[in-house]
Amino acid sequence: MAASATILxxxxxxxxxxxxQLLNPELRGKAMAVGGGVVxxxxxxxxxxxxxxxxSGRKARELCPHLLFVPGHFDQYQRLGDAAIAVMRDYxxxxxxxxxxxxxxxxxxxxxxxxxxxxxxxxxxxxxxNELGLPISVGVARTKHLAKVASQVAKxxxxxxxxxGTELEFLHDLPVGLMWGVxxxxxxxxxxxxxxxxxxxxxxxxxxxxxxxxEAVGDKLCDLAWDRDTRAVQTRHGARSAGAQSALGRRPATxxxxxxxxxxxxxxxxxxxxxxxxxGRTITVRIRFADMRAITRSSTLDAPVSATAIVAEIAxxxxxxxxxxxxxxxxxxxxxxxxxxxxxxSHIQLxxxxxxxxxxxxxxxRQSLARWSADCAMDKARARFGRDAIxxxxxxxxxxxxxxxxxxxxxxxxx
DNA sequence: TCTGGGGTCCTAGGACCC
DNA sequence: TCTGGGGTCCTAGGACCC
Numbered sequence: 001m002a003a004s005a006t007i008l009x010x011x012x013x014x015x016x017x018x019x020x021q022l023l024n025p026e027l028r029g030k031a032m033a034v035g036g037g038v039v040x041x042x043x044x045x046x047x048x049x050x051x052x053x054x055x056s057g058r059k060a061r062e063l064c065p066h067l068l069f070v071p072g073h074f075d076q077y078q079r080l081g082d083a084a085i086a087v088m089r090d091y092x093x094x095x096x097x098x099x100x101x102x103x104x105x106x107x108x109x110x111x112x113x114x115x116x117x118x119x120x121x122x123x124x125x126x127x128x129x130n131e132l133g134l135p136i137s138v139g140v141a142r143t144k145h146l147a148k149v150a151s152q153v154a155k156x157x158x159x160x161x162x163x164x165g166t167e168l169e170f171l172h173d174l175p176v177g178l179m180w181g182v183x184x185x186x187x188x189x190x191x192x193x194x195x196x197x198x199x200x201x202x203x204x205x206x207x208x209x210x211x212x213x214x215e216a217v218g219d220k221l222c223d224l225a226w227d228r229d230t231r232a233v234q235t236r237h238g239a240r241s242a243g244a245q246s247a248l249g250r251r252p253a254t255x256x257x258x259x260x261x262x263x264x265x266x267x268x269x270x271x272x273x274x275x276x277x278x279x280g281r282t283i284t285v286r287i288r289f290a291d292m293r294a295i296t297r298s299s300t301l302d303a304p305v306s307a308t309a310i311v312a313e314i315a316x317x318x319x320x321x322x323x324x325x326x327x328x329x330x331x332x333x334x335x336x337x338x339x340x341x342x343x344x345x346s347h348i349q350l351x352x353x354x355x356x357x358x359x360x361x362x363x364x365x366r367q368s369l370a371r372w373s374a375d376c377a378m379d380k381a382r383a384r385f386g387r388d389a390i391x392x393x394x395x396x397x398x399x400x401x402x403x404x405x406x407x408x409x410x411x412x413x414x415x
Numbered sequence: 416t417c418t419g420g421g422g423t424c425c426t427a428g429g430a431c432c433c
Numbered sequence: 434t435c436t437g438g439g440g441t442c443c444t445a446g447g448a449c450c451c
Contacts, residue, residue: 038419053451056418099451181424183449216425217448245420282443292418296445336420403419411421411451 005140005164006108006117007233009147010124012084013135013156015101016041019077020070022133032068033060040072040407044156074406077101080132087127091120096233100410104144106233118161125159142167143229149178167227172199179224186213186221201225242280243338244268244408250290253332258319265337266312272412273339274372274379279304279346280339283311285318288334289326297322304343307371311339 012018016034021027021043031046033039039060042051049064060067081100088095091114094106107117114120121138128136135157139150146162149171154160162170176198177187189212195201201209202225210218223229244265251257262285273279283305284298297318305311315337323329 035419040419054419056416059416059418062416102451181449185448214426239422240424241422243421247419284444290417294446298444300443333417334419338422408420411419 004108004117005142005147005162006106006111007141007144007147008088008105008107008117008121008124009139009141009144009151010084010088010103010105010121011137011151011155012081012101012128013137014041014043014047015081015134016072016077017043017046018134019073019080023073023076024070027068027070030068031064031066032070033057034070034072036069036071038403040403072404072407074404074410078410080134083132084128084134084136087124087131091124094233094235096235104147104233118159121159121161143227144231144233145180145224145229146171146227148180149174152178168199168202171225171227172197172202174198176201179221181217181220181224186217189213198225238342240342241338241340242269242272242278242342243284243336245286245334245336247334248332250331250333253323253330255320257332258323258335259316261335262315262319262337263308263312265335266315267308268408269337269339270306270308270311270375271379271382273306273342274345274375277345278342279306280343281305281341282339283314283318284336284338284340285315285322286334286336286338287319287322287332289329290331290333292333294334295322295326300341304341304345305368306339306345306375307368308375309371310368311337 017032020032020034021030027043029045031043031049031051033042033046033051035041035057037057039051039053039055039057041053042060046060046064046067049067051060051064051067057069077100084101085095085097085103088103088105092105092107092110094109096104098104107114107120111117111120114123117140121140125136125138128134137151137154137157138159139147139152139154139162140160141147141150141162142164146167150160150162153174175196176182176190179198179201182190190196190201193204193208193212195204201221206218206222209222212218213221246261246265248257248261281302281304282298282300284296286294286296288294299314299318319335
């Protein structure tokens with residue numbers, strides 16, 4: 001078996017909330033949250049009252065009446081998140097960032113320079129604390145999964161090293177919910193079978209696990225429970241899809257509502273695609289109804305597209321057809337547009353001879369080329385004058401937002 | 416308690432091809 | 434006349450992660 005524990009998982013504690021407490025000393029030691037309508041992040045003091053990310057502001061205030069809400073400094077989150085990752089990169093180039101505040105690193109190649117992994121982890125933690133003023137928890141283990149579990153166990157502001165040979169001992173007493181890939185549904189299914197700890201999961205026959213959770217999930221959890229995680233730390237992989245969504249409150253399921261919204265969402269998505277010279281073949285829409293049930297509809301084209309108007313029109317047709325299938329649904333609460341089967345935007349494809357493909361939705365027509373060119377011109381103008389300077393006039397109607405634009409932009413960074 | 420926004424991967428059924 | 438099996442792609446839904 002591969003010998004040493006060289007994989008680190010580093011996770012900034014309650015990141016947004018910690019940044020706010022760093023910037024404003026009056027918030028330190030207090031129950032506070034970033035957000036308003038919805039909690040984007042909560043301090044440990046607020047978490048003690050049961051406040052969680054994703055929770056509505058109203059619910060959070062019920063749980064914690066003296067909870068302080070702050071609007072958020074999103075530019076600072078990006079800057080400090082980048083800075084923390086940069087500290088890790090001072091020790092090894094093998095860093096896999098998985099979100100703004102979380103990354104894996106494999107230090108196998110640099111222990112001769114910086115000492116054993118535990119020492120590197122301590123140094124990283126100390127530097128991020130001293131240089132950035134932020135608490136960070138780190139797990140060190142032989143596999144990614146175990147390093148991730150260890151960093152969760154280390155929270156808040158701790159370090160947990162799982163020594164080789166002690167992995168199963170460490171893992172098997174922990175609750176299954178700490179495993180990567182076990183969410184509320186899987187946890188409940190396992191609990192119904194009397195499986196609460198990772199050790200109990202490990203000792204459940206693979207066959208019954210597959211029957212309970214499906215083939216892939218069953219096999220994966222079985223492997224993870226026995227610490228058979230073979231994934232390597234990967235430096236980078238491109239996005240497979242790009243999407244945008246908007247919660248609407250309760251709105252009537254009419255053209256007047258969904259058309260402008262879809263146009264706005266298509267604009268957000270395709271702008272990001274074009275900025276990376278990407279395009280996608282599959283357009284997917286998602287509609288959520290009043291009871292929170294959601295449906296999706298998709299359409300796959302012969303060639304990739306990135307023009308706003310084309311994506312918007314396809315999205316409109318999909319939504320129109322889907323609503324016709326659900327005539328009793330009068331209220332919609334969310335719309336989403338996403339583009340997948342992403343690949344590089346080919347210029348050859350844009351110059352296909354007219355007539356070769358002539359349906360209006362297929363790329364390569366004069367119409368689509370004109371639209372793509374117009375979009376690119378608009379992208380350039382926005383780059384100079386700001387995002388709201390120019391755009392589909394209809395988009396300006398949609399200003400009532402539940403989440404600040406800056407937060408959306410932060411989330412978009414992963415593409 | 417009426418629940419944000421960005422993603423990834425898996426499953427199951429059907430179409431289609433060889 | 435009836436029937437094979439494998440592979441790939443697409444669609445819709447669902448679970449999960451940050």
